Amino acid sequence: MRSMQGKVAVVTGGARGIGRAVAELLAGDGAAVVVADLAGSAGSETAAALRSQGGEACFVAADVTADGAQMVAAAVERYGRLDILVNNAGIFYNADALTTPFAEWQRAFDVLFYGALHCARAAGQVMVAQGEGGRIVNISSVNAFLGMAQASHYNTAKGAVDQLTRCLAVEWAPHGILVNSVAPGFVDTPMSIVEGVNELESPDFQEIYVRRRRIPLARAAQPAEIAAAVHFLASDRCTYITGHTLVVDGGLSITF
Numbered sequence: 001m002r003s004m005q006g007k008v009a010v011v012t013g014g015a016r017g018i019g020r021a022v023a024e025l026l027a028g029d030g031a032a033v034v035v036a037d038l039a040g041s042a043g044s045e046t047a048a049a050l051r052s053q054g055g056e057a058c059f060v061a062a063d064v065t066a067d068g069a070q071m072v073a074a075a076v077e078r079y080g081r082l083d084i085l086v087n088n089a090g091i092f093y094n095a096d097a098l099t100t101p102f103a104e105w106q107r108a109f110d111v112l113f114y115g116a117l118h119c120a121r122a123a124g125q126v127m128v129a130q131g132e133g134g135r136i137v138n139i140s141s142v143n144a145f146l147g148m149a150q151a152s153h154y155n156t157a158k159g160a161v162d163q164l165t166r167c168l169a170v171e172w173a174p175h176g177i178l179v180n181s182v183a184p185g186f187v188d189t190p191m192s193i194v195e196g197v198n199e200l201e202s203p204d205f206q207e208i209y210v211r212r213r214r215i216p217l218a219r220a221a222q223p224a225e226i227a228a229a230v231h232f233l234a235s236d237r238c239t240y241i242t243g244h245t246l247v248v249d250g251g252l253s254i255t256f
């Protein structure tokens with residue numbers, strides 16, 4: 001018996017990268033998965049791939065900044081309930097704190113923080129009404145608690161996501177809704193390509209993080225390794241962890 005049989009999950013940004021790996025793992029374990037993403041053709045292709053692997057999945061074209069309620073409604077309409085929300089949709093771009101227009105800061109917060117908040121509120125309403133608890137997993141980042149140049153918009157938005165995790169965990173504990181974050185370090189996804197350069201292939205990354213082992217495990221993660229942590233926190237095996245940020249970074253944030 002697959003452990004997520006009968007569960008219904010929404011994975012935002014599920015078309016590719018970490019979100020796709022999460023959707024694959026949840027669907028492979030029996031959950032019906034709504035892949036919610038801006039990226040239409042990639043999202044449809046991901047949902048079709050999950051179905052061809054024997055899973056149950058559908059794609060909903062949705063922007064987390066505006067369509068949280070719609071993606072949750074789609075899950076309820078199609079599968080009758082909602083048990084799991086994975087707030088994964090994200091964007092990254094370099095932005096200088098002195099010169100970047102405010103709108104660029106706002107864009108990061110709109111997607112990373114308010115997007116997660118909208119979706120969590122929509123999911124929370126359904127889960128509370130169902131009265132059977134639920135699981136919300138927010139994808140944060142080690143950037144939430146580490147400083148980094150050219151990334152104050154992203155890092156502060158991710159810090160806010162972790163704080164949202166703790167606050168919702170407290171507020172929704174009486175309803176049996178467990179809210180946690182997963183904070184990845186470097187992950188081998190399209191997000192690693194910034195301004196046309198794959199930072200995982202750069203000489204600096206190879207020298208500092210790999211050869212000198214600033215990442216003790218000396219490599220970036222594969223999306224499936226992040227998905228494994230999400231799967232646990234989204235599962236019924238996770239019963240006494242809430243408001244926690246699980247760091248999955250190969251040891252990056254414990255070194256200096």
Ligand code: NAD
Pocket residue numbers: 012013014015016017018019036037038039062063064065087088089090091092111115139140141142183184185186187188189190191192
């Ligand atoms: P990715 O760029 O490969 O995938 C992100 C997905 O989110 C895409 O499918 C994109 O279409 C979707 N998306 C973007 N904006 C959206 C919106 N407004 N509404 C709906 N969907 C939207 O990135 P990834 O590496 O898989 O990142 C997933 C999450 O993990 C993000 O929250 C990211 O910040 C976080 N993260 C990534 C890394 C990394 O190194 N890749 C590290 C730490 C945290």
